[in-house]
Amino acid sequence: MRNVKKAILGIIAGILIIISMLYYLQEKLIFLPTKLEDQYQYSFDEPFEEFFITRPDGAKLNALHFKREDPRGVILYFHGNAGNLERWGNEVLGLVRRNYDLVIMDYRTYGKSSGKLSEAALLEDAQAFYDYVSAMYSHDEITLYGRSLGTAMASYLSSRNSVSTLILETPFYSLVDVAKERFPILPVDRLMKYPFKTHQYLQEANCPIIILQGDEDRVVPISSALKLYRSLEGKQRTFIKFEGGRHNNLSTFDEYQHVMDDLLLSKAN
Numbered sequence: 001m002r003n004v005k006k007a008i009l010g011i012i013a014g015i016l017i018i019i020s021m022l023y024y025l026q027e028k029l030i031f032l033p034t035k036l037e038d039q040y041q042y043s044f045d046e047p048f049e050e051f052f053i054t055r056p057d058g059a060k061l062n063a064l065h066f067k068r069e070d071p072r073g074v075i076l077y078f079h080g081n082a083g084n085l086e087r088w089g090n091e092v093l094g095l096v097r098r099n100y101d102l103v104i105m106d107y108r109t110y111g112k113s114s115g116k117l118s119e120a121a122l123l124e125d126a127q128a129f130y131d132y133v134s135a136m137y138s139h140d141e142i143t144l145y146g147r148s149l150g151t152a153m154a155s156y157l158s159s160r161n162s163v164s165t166l167i168l169e170t171p172f173y174s175l176v177d178v179a180k181e182r183f184p185i186l187p188v189d190r191l192m193k194y195p196f197k198t199h200q201y202l203q204e205a206n207c208p209i210i211i212l213q214g215d216e217d218r219v220v221p222i223s224s225a226l227k228l229y230r231s232l233e234g235k236q237r238t239f240i241k242f243e244g245g246r247h248n249n250l251s252t253f254d255e256y257q258h259v260m261d262d263l264l265l266s267k268a269n
Contacts, residue, residue, distance in 0.1 A: 032081050055124075064105075075144075077092055078144075091251075098260065127161075139163060143164050160204070164207065165263065170213055172198060177227065178221075211229050213240070
């Protein structure tokens with residue numbers, strides 16, 4: 001009997017340790033930034049300008065503005081949870097080469113960006129970059145593009161602002177939904193400091209919503225993306241599934257390139 005009690009206490013203690021780790025270390029699980037020295041010089045094969053936006057709390061956010069001679073419009077791009085602009089600046093060149101200006105920023109703690117992380121701060125930072133873009137481009141020229149973690153920021157902006165199109169690559173219903181998939185026996189809905197309720201944001205969106213998802217994604221399961229799509233009944237929505245697509249390889253598919261051509265090249269200069 002004593003051994004059974006010890007085993008039960010051991011299991012309870014183990015669960016409590018896991019819960020504590022999930023709560024206190026969740027930022028290290030969600031955000032995987034790579035820092036850059038302030039003097040680091042970016043180099044890309046397309047013309048760009050580097051700039052910073054300073055936030056009310058003193059955070060300085062680093063960003064790139066790719067510029068074309070006679071652009072079809074502008075893409076405001078929010079990247080995934082790993083790396084920095086050195087990586088993501090190269091990732092977006094295919095979009096730029098479709099003759100679009102493009103603005104992409106590094107979140108707090110990423111690359112040259114400073115500041116303290118919080119869900120509210122990240123969403124407010126996204127709005128600051130929308131304001132930057134909307135001061136130079138009309139609303140019908142602005143396309144929002146979110147990738148993985150960045151789909152939360154892009155979706156939030158679509159709920160508060162007028163834009164032409166919202167493109168979501170590997171999105172989730174909510175970050176809580178993804179966490180429940182990984183930790184099904186834990187009360188993650190009470191533990192998450194970054195719930196990022198994408199499905200709630202999109203209820204207020206009034207633009208076409210394009211969802212791109214691979215059926216072999218091991219980071220954001222397709223079930224979460226489909227749940228998001230189904231929550232948008234009545235919206236102008238499209239779900240495109242990539243057979244064999246994983247979390248980071250959708251742009252290698254010919255179908256992805258065709259979709260981008262259909263979405264972006266159909267717009268007149």
